[in-house]
Amino acid sequence: MATALNIPQDAETCEVKCGQKTLTFTNLQKLFWPQLNKTKRDVLIYYAAVSDVLLPHLRDRGLTVKKYPDGADGKAILVKKIPAYHPQWLKFCPVVRSPGIILEFPMVQDLASLLWIVNLGCIDFCQWPVRCDDIHRPDYVYFNLDPIFPAEFSQVREAALLINHILQKKNVNAYAKTSGSRGIHIYVPIYRKPYQREVWRTAKKVADTMAKEHSALLTSAHIISKRLPGRVLIGYNQNAGGRTFSSPYSLRANPQATVSTPVSWEELETGVTASEFTVDSVPPRVERIGDLFRPLLRPGSRYPLEALL
DNA sequence: GGTTGAA
DNA sequence: TTCAACCAACGCGGC
DNA sequence: GCCGCG
Numbered sequence: 173m174a175t176a177l178n179i180p181q182d183a184e185t186c187e188v189k190c191g192q193k194t195l196t197f198t199n200l201q202k203l204f205w206p207q208l209n210k211t212k213r214d215v216l217i218y219y220a221a222v223s224d225v226l227l228p229h230l231r232d233r234g235l236t237v238k239k240y241p242d243g244a245d246g247k248a249i250l251v252k253k254i255p256a257y258h259p260q261w262l263k264f265c266p267v268v269r270s271p272g273i274i275l276e277f278p279m280v281q282d283l284a285s286l287l288w289i290v291n292l293g294c295i296d297f298c299q300w301p302v303r304c305d306d307i308h309r310p311d312y313v314y315f316n317l318d319p320i321f322p323a324e325f326s327q328v329r330e331a332a333l334l335i336n337h338i339l340q341k342k343n344v345n346a347y348a349k350t351s352g353s354r355g356i357h358i359y360v361p362i363y364r365k366p367y368q369r370e371v372w373r374t375a376k377k378v379a380d381t382m383a384k385e386h387s388a389l390l391t392s393a394h395i396i397s398k399r400l401p402g403r404v405l406i407g408y409n410q411n412a413g414g415r416t417f418s419s420p421y422s423l424r425a426n427p428q429a430t431v432s433t434p435v436s437w438e439e440l441e442t443g444v445t446a447s448e449f450t451v452d453s454v455p456p457r458v459e460r461i462g463d464l465f466r467p468l469l470r471p472g473s474r475y476p477l478e479a480l481l
Numbered sequence: 482g483g484t485t486g487a488a
Numbered sequence: 489t490t491c492a493a494c495c496a497a498c499g500c501g502g503c
Numbered sequence: 504g505c506c507g508c509g
Contacts, residue, residue, distance in 0.1 A: 198482080198483080199482065199483090202482085212482090236496080237495095239482060239483090239495075240482085241482045241483085242482090249482085249494090249495055249496095250495075250496050250497090251495050251496080252495085252496050252497080253495080253496085254495095255483080255484070255485090255494085255495075256484090256485095257483075257484060257485085269497095269498095275496095291482085291483090292482065292483070293482040293483080294482095316509090368499095369499095372499090372500080376500095394500085394501065394502085394507085394508065394509095395501090395502080395507070395508080396507080396508075407509080409499085409500070409501095409508075409509065410509075412498090412499050412500055412509090413498075413499055413500085414497085414498050414499060415498090415499080415509075
């Protein structure tokens, strides 16, 4: 059952009980998507509605927070250090950046933390691929598929299906979500053993091999000028240290208010588009089919990194 | 968007 | 009480 | 060492 947030339609501010915690929502009528007539209130209601499927993916992972004080078309402010005024129950993941310098990344451990961060003016969520108890060993390998002009989303789908087919031949199950804009993200859950660097090296090897063997469809070139037009980029560099991935079910700050949405391989075969998954359509979809990314949370669905080679 | 701290 | 300032930074390859 | 990239 989805979490419904009880905010009066026309309230400008509102106090909400979240278990023992009390949250104050502010500027609720602020238009975040003027063309869609969607407000900050709609963002809070969206995240509450999908919180059952979103929270397990965010749990124990550091986040980078992006604020959009002027809505989805406005400037974005990246906030790595949450200011001192945060509630005392918000949890952090301390990361030693260099000797004597410790950065504290916020973690969303419950609904209250999620909504407190959303109230800062946050639209999209980016999470670390590692959990805080072992910040050097990722939980998954990640490929970022992006169309290179004039390629379109249909080619990205085709590329995703090809990559899945190749991984299936290695008896590896992968999971896909729309990026929310023009691409698709592919996740392969791995045992937490190899260091980030090793995961990156393997991702590069896999991407380069696939691009070499299917050069009419794929490219893995890091340098933009070396990417052939009309191909699909299979990006591996997000596996490098210190990078974050956009979370599943994250809203995107684009004019359509799309959502980065897990999709099945069958859906990709029958031709879904990225634009059909939005702030309006995703909550009922999640109610209907649950979380297609749930296997990523189960220890039993993981592979040794070498299985991808 | 929210807060702090200076004017 | 008003108002400006602040709010990130790094790993990787290639050259 | 610096640039391009994300």
